Amino acid sequence: MRKLWALASTLTLPRWAGEGMMLAVLVAYALLYASPYGLRVLTVAGVYALAAIGFQIVFGLGGALSLAHGAFFGIGAYATGILGSQWSLGFAATFPVSLLVPLLLALLVGLPVLRLESHYFALATLGIAQVVHLLAVNSPALTGGANGLPGVPGIVLFGWAVPRGLPLAAVVWGFVALGGLLAWTLARGRWGRALTLVRDDPLAAGTLGLDVGGLRLAAFALSAVYAGAAGALAVHTQRVVSPEVLEFPVMVSVLTIAVVGGRGRVAGAILGAVLLLHLPEWFRFLERSYLIVYGVALLATIVLAPHGLTGLLDRLFPSRPAPLPKPAAPPETAIPMGPLLRVEGLTKGFGGVRAVDGVSLTLEAATITGLIGPNGSGKTTLVNLISGLETPDGGRVMMGNSDMAGQRPDRIARAGIARTFQAVSLPEGASVLAAVAAARLERDGSIALAEAHALWALERLGAADLAAKPCAGLPAALRRRVELARALARRPAVLLLDEPAAGLTDGEKAELAGHLRAIAATGTALLVVEHDMGFLLPLAGHVLCLDQGRTLYAGPPEGVRSDPAVVAAYLGEGA
Template identity: 75%
Template sequence: MRDWLWRERVGAVALALAAGGLLAYALLWASPYGLRVLTVAGVYALASFGFQIIFGLGGALSLAQGAFFGLGAYVTGILGSRYGFDASVTFPLSLLAPLLVALPVGLAVLRLDSHYFALATLGVAQVLHLLVVNLPDLTGGANGVPGVPPFALFGWSAPRGLPTTALVWGMVAVGGLIGWRVARGRLGRSLALVRDDPMAAACLGLDVGRLRLTAFVLSALYAGAAGALAVHTQRVVSPEVLEFPVMVTILTIAVVGGRGRMVGALLGALLLIHLPEWFRGLERSYLIVYGAALLLVILLAPMGLTGLWARLFPPPGRPLPDPVEPPARPARNGERLRAEGVTKDFGGVRALDGVSLRLEAGVIVGLIGPNGSGKTTLINALSGLERVDSGRLWIDGRTMTNARPDRIARAGLARSFQAAILPDDATALEAVAAARLPLDRRVEWAEAHARWALERLGVGALADRLCHGLPAALRRRVELARALARRPSVLLLDEPAAGLTDAEKAELAALLRALAADGMALLVVEHDMEFLLPLADRVLCLDRGRRLYDGAPDGVRRDAGVIAAYLGGVGA
């Protein structure tokens, strides 16, 4: 505890000293041109804060950040120079215009994956660039809009030099603080989970689409604010603010500084904007040296400058919260999940053919069958990852047919995957707390509930251990703790005993029996009959998407159809 507090204070002191050094440079040593460069660095830092939210935290490569930057600049430039409005009008509208563009664009393109999303957002930037060039009556065309006044608010005007620099960096301080709180709060933690694995995030109850749209809109607001400040600094706005080099600069700042970190955006902006000035004396060869310097930074610090710092000086573990049991769902006996006539086709292949299933409180159902029989497709359909072609699904009496995975999760269903999906750069406590983010209003509450789940499964000692490098058995426990933290009424497990030793399987079986005894309904997909048959109360066998057997575990080895389709000589 003392070590952590000491390191936190050291970090705060280091940040204060850096800010003091920057202030001293601006007040005592910076020339007018140096102040201008410093102001430009602040503008790009502000734009990069927003990019850190959508790209660094959310993992979506948006190439529209430069377009939102330019849109904010044009709104301020046109309204300020032609109509004489001050910042009380132009600045809010420079935030509103990118917001109004980001909302419909985000709704349309955020469903796309990786490079398709990047290309779509790049297209938005190109459309805006063409518009400003081809609407000269409004935007000045290729010549732009000159005569933009300085930042003025309620009669006060910021002259060039130190006042403008102070104004911009004051905005940077406010924007950085907001971004830092976003990154450390529920939104930032949720976005990081979406970035690492959107499918797992949805199954934990996170609305992936809403989270990505929120991040996209926030990034647009930051970019619009930065564009407005940029045009007040330059006193002219032209199509150059919408060209691709602006976007490349923002992207490079985020990568060099460190993805997802607001301090990284500050360091990256200061370095990237000042680096060309330091090499300007090399005349024509300065761009070669500049590029080589950037390449060297990326090679030496692939996770950015802040990532390199964290690797050289790893922070100590944070104080762990006391375990607090999360609220349980209302106790119910009888049916927890029912599926009727579930059918799913993939092209000309019928993966599920009218499968029906009933899960009851306190009952463990085993799901078996040969490879390709439809087991994983069934649990994907039950958890919302696959839309069924026909059939019905109820959870605790509520209709959930073809509902989104996050809605099914909030209705009381949790699941695991064949390979335990955990973020490698997160601790076990953070990985489990992610499951509580849609349920708890504060991160501290989520972590306290996560600590309870880890203790419940006997892995409380792993709370401050990184998930990367955990053995298979412990990863299974942590993933199971993440599911348990949601206090589900239905738990679907996909091959939970894979890769475990006999002793570890025995411990896992005891844990699953204890969960069932608490009133949970379990569906366990498993190939290991020695593990599954003593555990299950009932067994369902699928073959070619159809129900082949549904009954007591003792009857599995004697059923001729199961023996022929799956067990072979094992059942004799």
């Protein structure tokens, strides 16, 4: 067994190999082995696979646990059921409506609920689902009430009435193939990469120029379209629509399929749907005990394969690593000499505490400004205000002639301001190259170009050898270098660094200082927040000291150690 595992671990397959083998097995089963009842189960599995593919977009890629997905499924089903049974409209008319109605509802409710975080978003979407279910049950004139609507016609394509059995299964799985191809293409492209970064670190995503709210809304709306399509196909399969399509078990099934199959993976949605729909049939011979065995099998899958079945297959048969691109410098942005950023009277309070109180500063091109002060003095809050992560109560942040105060982080980033964070946050499941390339997703036209520009940034900081390594497990010094490369890849006019030397050795600090001087020499203005005076004072040309949100000192670094106020509030008498 160990030899087989070792042999499997040495095999590498093309990225499409798993999906191809899965498709071949499904086709062979449908054509050669499936009974009429087996084809019906396979058809229903296709319906749930399509719904789960859509859920993978909002949940797997976007990280939003939308419990309204089952409601969108039911709305698509009712749109087809009402128009087909009561208005006698055919598939060509009802199917687009089943896509459009969930889409419009998702856009309507998505704007407010997507502002909520984590479990609050899940509860809000669950509330939406319950409201839709109650409306369906209590509107008998339109929906048939608790009894539903019978007599929904089957699918008619180009004058051909698709019969049940193999033809209907082929049509449903044809839609799964089209939907899966679209989702797979989006997930592997710039949009999917950007959405994954929003899931992993929404704060960093905004500061890299990505419209976090727009990406989440697009994912929510697109997932609703998939759910509506699946609901329409479900009704054509069953020929009746009832409130059951809006009940919570539908949502639970889709969520289970996504988790068991593999979060964020199209192949996971398909594999999970096929297994979860067929497992009860395989265990049916156990009679009353089959549900217990079914539950144990699902629990064992989650415990033994926490990243889903596709994650387990990736471990057994890893994909071939993609070759690294040739490094290419991003287009240069002309940086004018003189003042680039002016902060004027910036204030911010949290409750009764003034975190930033009337702070002003100017960052000149090709200069390094140090920002010091005791813990809690407002340094990080000031950086957050400049970069848009916090909204100021007053004051201005002037970038050229534009006041950026209170603007969204992505708009501030596009204006030429980049930053790093005090606690380095890199996507653990991504390679170093992919993490740095995220900085170029908003600007470059392709993943390949973004990665070429990212490799240039890594090469400039002497970290090109890290490109193929995973971010997970990198030591602190290398994580900070990767984060600096990500900020540098944007070619910013202004670069804000929050404690970039924290945790570094003296040799690593000296190397970092050399890199920062080289960046400033290109015209970029740097604001460096730091506690290590031995690192910062020889580096900076101007120093600002904050205490309790107010400016305590602003002047040359030579005067820091001799200023009585700075010594008393921050450095201490022994400095």
